[in-house]
Amino acid sequence: MTQKIKLCLIDDEEQTLEKLRDLIAMIPGFHVEFATTDPMLGLDFMLAGKADILVTDIVMPHLGGLELINQLSELKIPVIICSGFTKYALEGFMVDAVHFVEKPIKFPMLSKGLKKASFFLQRNPNIKEFLKKKYVIFGEKGSHKRQMIMLEKIEYVEQQGKNSYIFTTDLKKYSVTNNFQTTLNKINLPTLIRIHQSFAVNVLQLKEIMPKECVLASGKILPISRIFKGELLDIMNDRLLT
Template sequence: MSEKLYKIGIIDDEDSSREILANLISFIPGYEIAFSLGDPFQALDHIDKFKIDILFLDIEMRGFGGLEIAKRIEDKNIPIIVCSAYEKYGAQSFKYNVVYYIIKKASGFEVSAGLDKAKRMIEGNSPKQDFLQPNDLVFLKVIGDPGRVSIFPIQITYIEQKLKVSHIHLDSGEIHRIPKPLYQTMELLDRPYLHKIHRSFLVNHLKIKQVFNHQCILDNGDRIPIGDEFQKSFFEFLKINMLDG
């Protein structure tokens, strides 16, 4: 029996970006491009017509943004791989079945990693509820250690980016530094309780004690700033869990 071919849709109003993605995908077995679309206003019709399995989606497009498309197809449970020139949309996009976030220009490694995550979501091998288990464990390459360090993501309080290094703060007070910018760390530690609330900060909402307009206070007393561009999406998420509405 031949291996299933997963059908891919590409939506991006830049011709060169679509061509780069199509070329990279062509080298990865198991996938075929069902459509490559430059007009976002035709997106919903094409998604319904071609019955795609996975969607590559730009965010900033003329007239009809990628986040609006992602929101409208959320109930279809199509895994989305965002390919954007901007890092700032990461926190918002991960609400809408986004499994991977690529900063343009896309590389073959990132496209392959994104497709692997999307495939695992389709096949049901990475249910989000498993990430809440205390035995959810990852091994990370950290600065100053020749091997890989084991980390339980649930024990992360927050992550701060300094230059291009992510500083991972744990419940224990330990700090691990990994040589990656924050958006790449978000992809490595893609957990539903980790939220980007500032250009330089990712916070574990399970560790938040108090929230104010421009900062949150964690259980350990640390104060984490909330950036203006992240306020709306973060407070929309928190509103779901507010007893007073």
């Protein structure tokens, strides 16, 4: 049996969600994996890669549909907008929505939108796996905003107390409340190597290694502890030219 395409539905009206569930149940090849009236829960669900297509309203409290779509833009996830406000149709297509379904929702338009979204998935079959290897998702505690950080732009990570700070080559700094090892595990970047109790560096950003510190391509100097120096030298010596 062919695996069904997983959908995430977001709308602040439970009645609309029920209508969508009923209509989608009549369309072969699709399955409602998650439905919520809370756009933040839907955003986190999509960022976790648990659904293939997003169907969302535009006008919602706390986090509007257009902002939500913008936060997912790097993932290239096909989005279908369902709204009673046709004035948002053009704005939806400007944020790369694949289809607009006007409320009250009618079966032919919804079916057409899902087929268009499925064609998009067929053209980009490995997009989710590619993105897992290229990005990490960052979200500030208590904030509705989520940001995509390209793994290759990570310069180094520093632990200060209960917070981990991620520094990038474009001079940005991100803070997360995690212990150091948890942060490194979640980033999951093979070239990110621990060099100190409180520092891990992307070895691709290294310029020079000295007895007790290293110099990055940006000119920043980070400490190296004796405990972690051995692994770093093993990696570098493997590529050493003499």
